[in-house]
Amino acid sequence: MKNARITGAPTLHKAVGPITVTVLGLFAMGAVQAATLACGAPLRVSTTAASGWTSDAKYVTDPGGNPMATVLDKRWTGLGTYFDPTGVTHGTGAGTLAGQPLQGHWLSFGTGGDGDPVVNVTGDTANGAWTAGRVAFIRTEPITVASDVDLASIKIVGTGGADFDGRLLVKPTTLPGGVSNTTNWFKSTAMINGWTSPQAINMDDGNLGFYYGDNTIAISLDGDGTTATWPTGMMLDMEITADCLTPPPPQPTAALICPAGNTAGQTVRVGPFTTNARDWKWTWRTNAAGTALENVEQPLFDDYSWAGAYVKPSSLPAGQETNARWISSGTTNPAASDVPGLPYPAASGQAKAGYHASVFVMNQPINVGNNVDLASIKLDGRFAFDDYGNSVFVQPAGGAPVFDNASLYLPNGYGSFQATTTPAIPGFSRGQNTIGLMLDGLQATNDCANGVCAMAAMADFYVTAACTGEPPVATDQTITFPAQTSPRRIADGAFPLNPVATASSTLPVTYTSLTPAVCTVSGTTITPVAVGECQIAADQGGGTVGSTIYNAAARVVQSVTLQTAPVVSPATPVPTLGAAGLALLGLLSAGLGGLALRRRQRI
Template identity: 45%
Template sequence: MESISRLAGRRPGGSRAGRVASALSIALLAMSAAGGVQAAQLMCGPGATPLRISTAKATWSTDARYVSAPAGAAAAIVDDYKWRGWFNPTTSTHPASAGALAGQPLQGKWLSFGDAQYPTGAAGNTGTGPYPAVITDGNVANGALVARRVSFTYNEKITIGPNVDLSSIKLTGSGGFDDSTDLLVKPDTTPSGATDWIRTSASFGGFGAPSLISVDGANTGMGFYYGDNTIGFAVVNTFYAPTTSAGNPTGLFADFQITADCLTEPEPVASAVLSCAPDAADGTPVEIGPFFTNARDWKWAMRTDSGALVENTVPEQPLFDDYKYRSWFNPAKLAAGQETSARWISPGTTSPGTADLPGVPYPAATGQTKFGYYGSVFTMNQAITVANNVDLDSIKLTGRFAFDDTGDSVYVKPATAASHYTPFKHLLPDGYGGFTGSVASPFTTATIPGFEVGDNTIGLVLDGGQLRNDCGSGVCALGAIAEFKVTATCKAPAPDPATGTQTINFRAPNPGVYSATNGSTVAWSPTPPLKSSADIDVTYSTSTPGVCSVNASTGAVTLVTPAVAGSCTITANAAAGTWTDPNDSTNVVAISAAPSVTQTMEITLLKTQEITFLAQESRKVPDGAFAVDPAAQASSLLPVVYTSLTQSICSVTSDGTVTPKRNGVCTIAADQPGNAEYAAAERVTQDITLTDAPVVITQVPTLDILGLSLLSLLGAGAGGLALRRRKRAE
């Protein structure tokens, strides 16, 4: 088992970007401090045991001040006082819910300031007073960490190494708190550089018997971050005012362990070359990957600023893979068989909510929002190299994807091109609560335009709906997570000019339909080439002059005025000539005329639309009919019509009610036939795997009173968050 070790005097180094959570658990090794304040280092390594922290006067401090010196030195903590209602730790054990400590004797003592009002022994209290009066509702101006609270902090720093999964840190044990108490975490440095950030979370109470301390970083933004962290408890007296230790001793007892999970660097991708075997037949499938999003291998390459596109900003705005908005799924917690090495990549938020992870502020960032087209582009550092025997018009991504909020398209920029491919097509799914696609049934995009032979930079185009990441409670968070392969089919490579032949890379337009409502200048993409493979000028002509004209030299297409619906057909030619070997100027080859290439684009007088139809979950035949979920949606918002393409396996009504018939793959097509305003949309299909396996019912664990209370509090917060997306502050 890998574990966390504690090494005093050392600090972790190295990059924390691009970590991948392993299933190996780590713990904190407890070693004796050899004088001075040392650091308990959370670092993966063999031979460690969990750190056990308990309340002891010698290892805990306070920010409380005496009533007689409110701006003076901190008050003294005492551990010889016991209020009559506090449980006796020497005769108590950890409750059954205290994890690995369950049933063990409690360690530590009650920490307090004693009682400045009642003499020793009065009303059943015990101690060796007198005890001076202490202010127990903290004043930040006088040194309190948390306003209106008094804090007890552990003297030893908790140092978290770069290979620790922040969302997996757990505190487990039991304690007693008089009165209401929050967990306090103060990282020395946050991603934003702030050094005064304090997170209070995970409220505790109870003093008559040991109560559960159970805080899981997968559910709670505790505020731990890489480097040194101060931990403690912030206590508030909820019954008396003014709040001093006169009659209100303010006690604290705690005995708990800290554990976490290890992270390992993701394995580098073995190959990013999309190439077919020399003898591969036309149409043979080929793929590379998988590729995974993480901060090591991806960057924030493009953003918008005041509506203008900004590329390769200096200094570069960072991406992080340790931030998770509270509604994003945790990739480290996926079910068995669905594990992933992908991480959420995000600029984070300057104002995290109480359940955002890890619960610390990130640098301010602008340029997230969608200004009428698209917002941010996260690109992969590793180029995708496409060989000349790959069909460029067949390239797709297949895998699992999630975005906050919108995945717009796949960014493609060939190394040989001056700019990225435009326009974008809506190719990627939306959503943030779970992956679209699964290991068994991955999501597959439509064909992705823009790739060329050679190196290509690819990325994810996404929109969070907000310009900045500074909305309150983290609601401006922008993020993406993806695990995918790049797929294509093979085709015969283009002839080498050295053989005396040439080809023209004039490719089919994508999209293949253009609406005249967008203007008379046709966005023919990919852009028609100016030169052939032998570097001879390409000339263009139209065979449909009643619909469109074409610039003979550039291939730019223009519609007739007024526009006419129909086919716009363009032919590319390259005349015979000569080719000079770039490596040997004396080698001049006679080149025959290129075979002409003809492509057609449909021109419509109607607006165009497209259908978004996301991947579907598997279903059980015995469960009967079900609705298509998520439903397909046309960009025009016109109703989508469904059709079953596998009638022997399933049927479907036009509005999307599927009736399974037998085991197999049920293929559903989504169509939108258009109307007087919109042209028909291109058909989109999705597969639904049907089985007759029994449904597995997972028993819900029973919660104790504290668990039910926490669940109630979380539920109250979740209700307000359910409608978060799509209507957020700009």
């Protein structure tokens, strides 16, 4: 019960005439915001009209049935009244909304005392409520988070009111790994309280529950039980912002080979190589029982951070910046402060002592030339791991993997980015070599409570070696990448590269989108994202064919124009008249009617 309220006579609400309804309806339609949250472009969300919101509340007369209770555009004006948004402006902490008038109305169910149907506002999850004991006002239009958004940077500011204890609920449609959110998982975060005066909204904890793709948001309130006497309502006018997620640079493709004129013992290196989910994969995991090693791939994910405790790449001091990202299996059971704080797919086997751990493998091979000392190859860089028992994995092309942990342990710990040079790593051969980072977390699953079983790695390193003094033997190669079929319509969806690129070495070519905000590429398939020029880079990182070592080829870029469907001349739109226009039309009609009558009388 809200002590500030005093029982009194029912609140009267003024009837709204037809012209006023028309004007208000047009204003509400014009205020609908774009549904996409793109980096650098604020998205405004307001309670401009009840038609844009639904609820999980049920009428008292039919608590287990459908439909849900209808949301009304109705402000309570009794004693202890809801504040009137009219004439109120946003404060200085409201981002780009600062100083602007509030946009939006109070949404509620009215009260039984006003003649409205009585609504049960203490939700029952068995009857469809999002949260037990609470009621949710649900935005009907989802918010689509673009693929170039930094999820940890999403921030919400604005002004509003809640009756009472308003919490933001965010329910992504799709979870990491393309998993459909059939469990109805959502994140709940304290947002706003108070209804007698405007309250500031400021949400900036980096963990609001948004994920890429569509997200449904709701405002959850702690109600009085029913609306027999007191209403339950909320209003808000807020903007959602996000920073851009800078795409990681491509991994270096140069071979580890000494230049002409090198001397014995001279050091050569290639890099830096950095961790990110695009260029690394997860294999050589432990089975679900934790009893055997499997060569089965599972996905890795970028930028997972357990309990906010991992060292943040963006917080490194000047001169120590990195393009590396945390790569992880995530967790099925996130902690409240995990980022992003949502469930990941179950990992059927991570690591267990005695089974060599899991291996995070780099897709780009290290191509070792003819004149480096194989017994001198090391990793030199910065590393951070969650959990521990970390070392290096090597598998030469066509050979067996070399799991040699002796003296190859890398730094344990996730709170700092530690500089390390490994001892010489056994297992490298001439030509292509696969390398990876081995993690042993002493658990075989990622389902511990509060994300404790999640494993992750971050690395930024060079591969170094000593020269033998011999001259280099390597062959240049080229890429042929013809112009693409263009333009393409976004509505037609994904399409294959046509024609594909080829390398003179006959080694496979890889493709990268240089414009991820316009298109993405997987293998040889392009997926449109937005209208614009889709730029696709073709690369071949070098390698060995028979006994010939090829250097990396020069990158070649081709473009595809993405556009909407051809424009068809639209029908001339019928203008919508405001109140003044309707009044003028009425006068004109009356005048024309009178003129016609006079003509008939003359006849």
